[in-house]
Amino acid sequence: MAITSTDQxxxxxxxxxxVLFDKSSVSFATAGRFFSLxxxxxxxxxxxxxxxxxxxxxxxxxxxxxxxxxxxxxxxMAWLDIATGNANTTLEIHDRxxxxxxxxxxxxxxxxxxxxxxxxxxxxxxxxxYSQLQWWLxxxxxxxxxxxxxxxNVTYNDDSSGNISLAIPTFSRASTMYQLLPFAAGKxxxxxxxxxxxxxxxxxxxxxxxxxxxxxxxxxxxAANKAELFDWALLSLPALxxxxxxxxxxxxxxxxxxxxxxxxxxxxx
Numbered sequence: 001m002a003i004t005s006t007d008q009x010x011x012x013x014x015x016x017x018x019v020l021f022d023k024s025s026v027s028f029a030t031a032g033r034f035f036s037l038x039x040x041x042x043x044x045x046x047x048x049x050x051x052x053x054x055x056x057x058x059x060x061x062x063x064x065x066x067x068x069x070x071x072x073x074x075x076x077m078a079w080l081d082i083a084t085g086n087a088n089t090t091l092e093i094h095d096r097x098x099x100x101x102x103x104x105x106x107x108x109x110x111x112x113x114x115x116x117x118x119x120x121x122x123x124x125x126x127x128x129x130y131s132q133l134q135w136w137l138x139x140x141x142x143x144x145x146x147x148x149x150x151x152x153n154v155t156y157n158d159d160s161s162g163n164i165s166l167a168i169p170t171f172s173r174a175s176t177m178y179q180l181l182p183f184a185a186g187k188x189x190x191x192x193x194x195x196x197x198x199x200x201x202x203x204x205x206x207x208x209x210x211x212x213x214x215x216x217x218x219x220x221x222x223a224a225n226k227a228e229l230f231d232w233a234l235l236s237l238p239a240l241x242x243x244x245x246x247x248x249x250x251x252x253x254x255x256x257x258x259x260x261x262x263x264x265x266x267x268x269x
Contacts, residue, residue: 003076003269009232012267013078019066021248022261025085026175028142029252034177036138036211037248037257038062038096047247049140049207050101053115056245063096064246069268075240077217078232079265085258087224090251093264094213095124095244097133101209105143105168105202115210116192123241126214129157130189135180137196138211143172144203152180152210153194156187161194168202175257177211177249213247216240224258232267240266 003009023042029035039046039062047062058066069075077093084091100115117125117133126132137150150166162184172178180190193210216238219230240246246264250257 016265026257028173057243068242078267080230082262092218096247099211105206136177139208143206146203149199155192157189
């Protein structure tokens, strides 16, 4: 049963479940880049660096913990109280679908990835052209002073394959995320990542990997260390599929992400 009226929403808010998070600041950030809070200390604790292709769920270490909706109902994000340590912070809430780590940044040979969406329910993926998914190179350790170009071989929504080239700047810090863009002309989404090849080494092994996420909500805080409220209308009441692995991604405006804490409320209907 979907929530279709304000009265239903108000009633659901009276019985909502609360999810608390409190993440420490990630140092050495770069303004204008995306940073993952997956490995940041706090609540929830840092997620492990994946060593094999892995489907992520709400029970994966590092995910925000919550309860699935009752049978025949759906969870919705309806309310968020949040305070960020930096002003002008853009924070996004993603369903982390799958990931792989263990790639290294000091070799120029092809590194197999073979990260697919096999095993994920359609409700978590969204449209079957994969157009709502975002694929990233995610760094788990700092790189060195060398720059490189990553050539990422992908399979698109129409089962054709192609390469996406990404510039990896010098001194890319741990938790940096580089989105796999742009797609080849006429392609709507990526269904798998097959391999990564670097054109040059970054000077360190710099463990990194591939992550796929489904954006669920985003917000922008204006003042540092001030609680701000985002209700269902500002969040757009996004539906949350069962077992979603909720994780935080920040678009940085400073040299640290700053601490981030809040309470996310879910309603079911």
